[in-house]
Structures are given as structure tokens and as C-alpha cells.
Amino acid sequence: MMPTADPAAAVKEIANKIEEKVKESGLDGCEQFVGTLDTIKGKAKAGPGDLMDKVKGAIDDLKGKVKAAMDDPGSLAPGGGGLAACASWYASAVIDKLKALMKEIEALFDKLVEVIKNMAGPFKSLGETMENAMDGINKTMSGLTALPKKVTELSNKVKGPEDLTNVDTGGMKKDLDTSGVDGPLSSLEGLKDSMGPMIDDVKKGIDSLSGFVTDAPQRIKESFQVPTPLCCMTSCAMSNAPPAMMTMMEQVEQLRSFDLDPVVKLLQEMHDKLANIDVAMVKDPMKKFSEMAGEQVDALDKVVSAAKMAAGIPDMPGKGGCGCLPKK
Numbered sequence: 477m478m479p480t481a482d483p484a485a486a487v488k489e490i491a492n493k494i495e496e497k498v499k500e501s502g503l504d505g506c507e508q509f510v511g512t513l514d515t516i517k518g519k520a521k522a523g524p525g526d527l528m529d530k531v532k533g534a535i536d537d538l539k540g541k542v543k544a545a546m547d548d549p550g551s552l553a554p555g556g557g558g559l560a561a562c563a564s565w566y567a568s569a570v571i572d573k574l575k576a577l578m579k580e581i582e583a584l585f586d587k588l589v590e591v592i593k594n595m596a597g598p599f600k601s602l603g604e605t606m607e608n609a610m611d612g613i614n615k616t617m618s619g620l621t622a623l624p625k626k627v628t629e630l631s632n633k634v635k636g637p638e639d640l641t642n643v644d645t646g647g648m649k650k651d652l653d654t655s656g657v658d659g660p661l662s663s664l665e666g667l668k669d670s671m672g673p674m675i676d677d678v679k680k681g682i683d684s685l686s687g688f689v690t691d692a693p694q695r696i697k698e699s700f701q702v703p704t705p706l707c708c709m710t711s712c713a714m715s716n717a718p719p720a721m722m723t724m725m726e727q728v729e730q731l732r733s734f735d736l737d738p739v740v741k742l743l744q745e746m747h748d749k750l751a752n753i754d755v756a757m758v759k760d761p762m763k764k765f766s767e768m769a770g771e772q773v774d775a776l777d778k779v780v781s782a783a784k785m786a787a788g789i790p791d792m793p794g795k796g797g798c799g800c801l802p803k804k
Contacts, residue, residue, distance in 0.1 A: 612660035
């Protein structure tokens with residue numbers, strides 16, 4: 477584009493063309509893509525760790541209650557005194573059954589600890605990678621999206637050559653530099669590979685917990701049943717259940733109250749979104765707009781240079797003008 481005698485009209489035309497290039501290049505669609513990445517970053521930063529830690533704590537509490545009961549045989553006898561004469565025999569039988577239950581609780585606890593440990597590394601890596609990637613992407617994106625506004629605002633102010641003497645087209649060309657997104661976008665492509673194994677581990681851990689809390693109440697009751705030859709007294713014993721049994725049942729109910737389905741859904745949602753990330757969706761429009769808008773900034777450069785000549789002001793490196801811009 478050749479500079480015209482009317483700089484205001486020339487700048488207005490350049491501003492309009494840059495606005496057109498936003499849609500033509502697809503840059504406007506990139507903002508939605510970047511918004512999706514920001515959502516994933518936020519969820520990765522929050523993570524499901526707190527809820528899983530609470531579940532681990534509740535299992536640990538149950539383990540503590542079972543151990544406390546086994547360490548205090550006197551607490552195992554039911555109320556009412558029906559088994560007072562054979563309290564030691566009854567407590568010994570209950571402890572044998574609680575030992576088996578304790579092994580299951582310990583196995584569940586160890587499984588959940590492993591799941592949480594396996595989640596920690598990938599989630600930390602995911603969060604850090606997303607944070608770093610988004611910093612680079614947003615920086616480049618903000619430069620590109622700011623340019624149309626800058627040139628439009630300039631076009632609204634220009635009345636004559638003197639209004640262009642301080643225009644910094646060198647800064648505008650820096651806004652069009654997209655080299656900063658290559659590394660961040662490449663780092664996103666490998667993230668989905670770390671999510672699959674983690675989701676499988678979490679599902680197995682949650683399935684184990686679900687199976688345990690379903691069976692545990694009956695297992696606890698069976699532990700406190702009166703063995704033969706006095707099994708006929710079980711009904712009486714259960715009607716006066718010892719406090720140790722009740723505290724275990726209450727702790728299992730607390731475990732049952734945890735809803736871990738959202739954890740799996742969160743991980744699956746993040747995995748699916750990461751799996752569908754196509755870096756070309758943001759990279760190509762950015763570079764296309766950079767090239768298209770660059771041509772218009774070059775045209776603005778000529779208009780600015782002509783305006784300075786008309787005003788008798790020499791071109792300065794980096795401040796617009798023909799061939800005077802420093803290389804990037």
C-alpha cells in the first residue's frame with residue numbers, strides 16, 4: 477500500500493484491514509481455545525487431593541478404632557451382662573475376627589495411599605506445565621489481540637501528519653511476534669499421556685473403597701456375633717451392642733458419605749479435553765494473523781515515514797520509517 481496524501485484516511489483503512497484479518501485468520505476462535513486451556517489449568521491447580529486425603533484420614537480413623545478395640549478386650553463385651561461369665565472367651569473370639577477385618581482395612585489404606593501418591597506427581601507436573609504454557613500463550617495472545625485496538629484507537633485520533641510523528645510501529649511488530657508460543661504449545665501435547673494411568677489407578681482405588689463400605693457393616697456385625705456353642709445369644713448381644721462396635725459402624729458410615737464419583741469425572745474430563753487438544757488450532761491462526769497484520773503494519777510504517785517527512789522530522793530506529801526498524 478502506498479502512502480496517501482490523507483494520513484487519517486490511510487490509517488483508518490489500515491485499521492479496518494487489521495480488524496478484517498482477525499476473522500480471516502481465525503484469531504478470534506483462538507480465544508475460546510485459550511479459555512478451555514485456562515479452565516483445565518484451574519482444575520489441575522485445584523486437583524482432587526483434599527478429598528482423597530480426607531478419605532484416607534477416615535480410613536485411618538477406622539483402623540485406629542479397630543486397634544483400640546482389640547487392645548481393650550474389656551470394651552468388647554455387650555451390655556446387659558448376659559455374657560459376663562464368659563467375657564474373656566467372647567472377647568478373644570471377637571478379636572480373632574477383627575484381626576481379619578483389620579487386614580482388609582490396612583490393605584485398603586495402603587491402596588489409597590498409593591493412589592494419592594501416584595496422583596501427586598502427575599497432577600503437580602500437569603499444573604506446572606499448564607501454568608508455564610499458559611503464561612507463554614497468554615503473553616503472545618494479548619499482544620496479537622491488542623494490535624487491532626491500538627491501530628483503531630490511533631485511527632480515531634489522527635487528523636493530520638503531526639499526529640503520527642510519535643507512532644511506534646516497532647512496538648507493534650513486537651506484538652506480532654509468535655515465537656513465544658512454540659515451546660508452550662509443544663509441552664501441552666504430552667500431558668494427556670500422564671492422565672490415563674492415573675485415572676485407572678483412581679478408579680481401582682475407589683472401587684475397592686466402595687466394595688469395602690458396602691460389606692463392612694455386615695463384617696463388623698459378624699465379628700461381634702457370639703460363636704458356637706452360645707450362638708443363640710447373638711440376638712441378645714446385638715441388642716446391647718458394645719460401644720466399640722457402634723463406633724466402628726459410625727466410622728464406616730462416614731466413609732460411605734464420601735462421594736468420589738466427581739473425582740473420577742474430573743480426571744476423565746481433563747483427560748478428554750487434553751486428548752482433544754490440537755495445538756494447530758491456536759498456533760496456525762496466530763501465525764496467519766501475524767503475517768497478515770504484519771503487512772498492514774508495514775503499510776502503516778510507510779504512512780508514518782511520509783508523515784514525518786511532511787513534518788520535517790527525521791526517522792529514528794524503532795520508531796517507524798522505511799528500512800529503519802531494528803531486526804528482531
